[in-house]
Amino acid sequence: MTRTSRSKPIAKPQRSKIFEMVAIGCSAGGLDALRTILKALPADFSLPVIVVAHTPPDNSYLLPSLLGAVCKLPVSEAREREPALTGHVYVAPPNYHLLIEQHRHFALSVDDRVCYVRPAIDVLFAAAADVYGEFLAGVVLTGANSDGAEGIKAIKRRGGLTLVQDPKEAYADTMPQAAIDTGAVDQVLPLAALAERICGLSSNRPKL
Template sequence: MDALNIILSLLPKDFPVPIMIVQHISPVSDNYLVKFLDNACRIKVKEAGEKIKPEQGTAYIAPPNYHLLVETDKSLSLSVDEKVNFARPSVDVLFETAADAYGKNLIGIILTGANKDGSMGLKKIKKYKGLTIVQSPETAAADEMPKSAIAAVDVDFILPLNSIASFLCKIFGKKPINKTSININHMKND
């Protein structure tokens, strides 16, 4: 959750692409993560649902115990198929289906995590000429997912956690949110 908060809270409200997220969480988790991130960020954060067409400036988080998929028409869908890499939701499932839908226009990012989920999906994104980014293992709370991805794929960029949001903003010609201004704005509202 901390890694997502660090990245998403620095993205501007008008971030020009949708974001799809898989977070390994308990199958019986409530939607605290969605509420927390939506309150902490300028972009909208929602739980992903069936047949939603992702909108720019919005992050969609896979619900507990459901795989998040991207259909070829770029709508979202959910599945309770078998776990992949001991996880449901699985990063591999999201990445592999998103690669089919978005091809070279997809950016796949692997963050902190304690299994190998995401490596195969990142490999497919790279095969389809999408951009691949991995959090540097030294900055990860759990380094197994970043290390596994780096071992499996010739990733385009290995970045420290605190550089990922500004890198994404630079790609899309946006300025990241200044944390000082966020704190000042919150103080004004108190």
């Protein structure tokens, strides 16, 4: 009796996920961290990048120009009803929560402070997770409170990617550690590796 050999099915290569937005949150020490990441983004980076930074209201308006000085992409303050365009960096305006609506336009809110701040990272992350789902990447950088932890959990529940700066090298480790403590973080990376990882999310860059 001869045995017929059964060939194993050939595994199909998995397709890399195409991301549609990067949302970044930071607080104390965040300017230097943001500058490192945004400086690394190539001119052909194909995603919108949304930034919520805890900065004093009287100098928040300087953030777009400070970041724009090192970034190859246009950087501007997000405005009400403005669409989130690809290849553009948007910064939350002072004293307003920044949200994304279903048609992928910005909305501003003066609702109560979250984690004692407005704009709050949690608010942006939760709203963006509802709109972009698994195609959203959320990034928590240095900071001195727990803002962003609840937002990280919201992104993870919707299947998105969650990235956090290594607390050991952060200017203030409270915020990244709070995110890590949720158990919903996919990767914890030093800043240089984090910048490289974000670059790889763009559809016209190698997927890392």
